[in-house]
Amino acid sequence: AQKVTQAQTEISVVEKEDVTLDCVYETRDTTYYLFWYKQPPSGELVFLIRRNSFDEQNEISGRYSWNFQKSTSSFNFTITASQVVDSAVYFCALMDSSYKLIFGSGTRLLVRP
Amino acid sequence: ETGVTQTPRHLVMGMTNKKSLKCEQHLGHNAMYWYKQSAKKPLELMFVYSLEERVENNSVPSRFSPECPNSSHLFLHLHTLQPEDSALYLCASSQRQGGAYEQYFGPGTRLTVT
Numbered sequence: 380a381q382k383v384t385q386a387q388t389e390i391s392v393v394e395k396e397d398v399t400l401d402c403v404y405e406t407r408d409t410t411y412y413l414f415w416y417k418q419p420p421s422g423e424l425v426f427l428i429r430r431n432s433f434d435e436q437n438e439i440s441g442r443y444s445w446n447f448q449k450s451t452s453s454f455n456f457t458i459t460a461s462q463v464v465d466s467a468v469y470f471c472a473l474m475d476s477s478y479k480l481i482f483g484s485g486t487r488l489l490v491r492p
Numbered sequence: 493e494t495g496v497t498q499t500p501r502h503l504v505m506g507m508t509n510k511k512s513l514k515c516e517q518h519l520g521h522n523a524m525y526w527y528k529q530s531a532k533k534p535l536e537l538m539f540v541y542s543l544e545e546r547v548e549n550n551s552v553p554s555r556f557s558p559e560c561p562n563s564s565h566l567f568l569h570l571h572t573l574q575p576e577d578s579a580l581y582l583c584a585s586s587q588r589q590g591g592a593y594e595q596y597f598g599p600g601t602r603l604t605v606t
Contacts, residue, residue, distance in 0.1 A: 414594060422580060424597035470535070478588060479548070480595060482535040 381406050381475045383483035391489045392461055400456045400486045402471030408432075412474040413447065413454045418485070419467040430454065461490045494518055496598035498583050504604045507573060513601045515566040515583030523588035524566040525595060526558060530579040541566060542588045573605045 382405040392398045404413065415427040428438065430447050438445045442459045458465055471483045496517045505511050517524060526538040540548035541560040555577075557569040566583055580602050584595040 416597075421599060422582075422602070423599040424582065424584075426594045426596060429594050479537065479540075484534045 381408075381473055381481050383471050383473050383481055385469075385471055385483035385486050387486045388484070389487040389489070391491065393491050394463060395460050396490075397457060397459050398461050398488065398490075400458075400469050400471075400488065402454045402456065402483060404452050404454065404471070404473045406452075406473060406475060408476045410476065414472040414474065414480070415445065415454075415456050416470045416472065416482075417467045418470065424470065427456075458488075461488075463490050463492055466490045496583060496585055496596055498581075498598035498601050500601060501599065502602045502604075504606060505570070505573065506606055507575070509573075510569070510571040512570065513568040513581055513583075513603075515568075515598055517564055517566075517583075517585035517596070517598075519585055519596060521585040521587055521596075522563055523586050524560060524563075525584040525586075526566065526568055527582040527584065527597075528579050529582055529600070535582070539568075570603075573603075575605050578603055578605045 384403045387401055390398060411432045413430045416424040417427055418424050428445055435447050435449055444457045446455045454471060466489050468485045468487045470485045473481045499514045503511060523542045525540050528536045528538055537550050538552045539546060539558040544560050544563055555572050559567040580600045582600045583598045586595040587593040
């Protein structure tokens with residue numbers, strides 16, 4: 380069965396701290412895709428990144444970085460030097476061979492000034 | 493307008509009312525989706541339309557009725573809802589043929605059923 384687990388329900392940090400959001404997935408497909416979305420209080424899910432199962436290269440985009448490790452079925456997301464505007468719920472998602480998006484339960488990040 | 497828009501943003505309805513949610517995408521995509529997000533459950537996929545044809549219906553009760561008149565518009569018609577249907581309803585769009593593409597979401601409609 381396809382499944383995404385985000386074990387951290389809520390994280391609170393002080394501004395400028397680094398924070399890592401964990402994501403563990405389960406799939407039997409050899410080809411799959413992983414995503415991260417951000418949901419600020421306004422409600423809209425904002426697409427952050429897509430990674431396919433053949434590309435294990437880590438990615439950095441500004442203060443955001445992603446660590447994809449197939450060996451541990453993890454796709455973790457790190458925010459460096461967090462800011463108050465990073466406060467949101469972050470969702471990890473898996474797309475299976477039927478192109479259906481399966482979401483984790485989300486991690487609520489609170490960045491305090 | 494850009495991206496994916498949804499109206500209304502907030503809706504309060506009684507259990508005997510009939511209302512509709514509207515979604516419009518301005519991204520040239522060929523697939524559209526309805527999701528339900530309630531407080532205690534992960535995001536649930538309700539319906540998928542690809543090239544205006546419904547390709548997925550995840551055991552959604554018949555009191556929810558989707559309609560996709562063209563590739564840019566998606567509706568969710570609601571009737572005789574229950575209080576447990578209160579949730580945030582999110583619309584999304586994407587490309588769907590030839591690979592896996594990210595979905596782009598609208599801001600959602602916060603629905604309260606009284």
